[in-house]
Amino acid sequence: MFDYLFSSSAWLSGLLIFCLRVSDMTLDTLRMLFVVRGRKAIAWTLGFFQAAIFVIAITRVLSNLSNPLMVLGYAAGFATGNVVGMLIEERLAIGHIHLRIISPRRGAAMATLLRNEGYGVTEIPARGKDGMVSLLSVSVLRKDVDHVESLVHATDPEAFMTSEDMRPVRHGYWRA
8 A cells, every 4th residue: 555655646636736725615615605695606606516526525435445645635625725715715806895083083975085986975973992082984895895995095094994705785885
């Protein structure tokens, strides 16, 4: 068996399983993110291909447990596929983000700037630890978050900003 580990077929089998698992888990990660965002057709399609690849990979591994490289490829592909799926989803930037921006001094100026840039902003007066602050509520496309963050930082470097994924229920004002 030890000699078998030095054969090219053992390594190719392990590499094949690794590639299948990376593909499988990448699709699985993307599928789950589309499920959360309510994108049924895309989630179904990704799930179909993910399941098919999984069945092929697990069948090959279970039929050849004497090759530890296949088990190693399976585990490494699982871990790598999760990360690859997250990186792809991050690049796609699909969906909406709700931003809460707290500014102790420049809230009105920031709201005006964001509105001039085409974003819908709701201003809410609030009380912080040291007195009154402006709480701005802004819902943006995920691909616009970095731009909004740079605008906020340029206007008020001390502003506090949080974000959370959201799924719109009813459309109000959205940047075109």
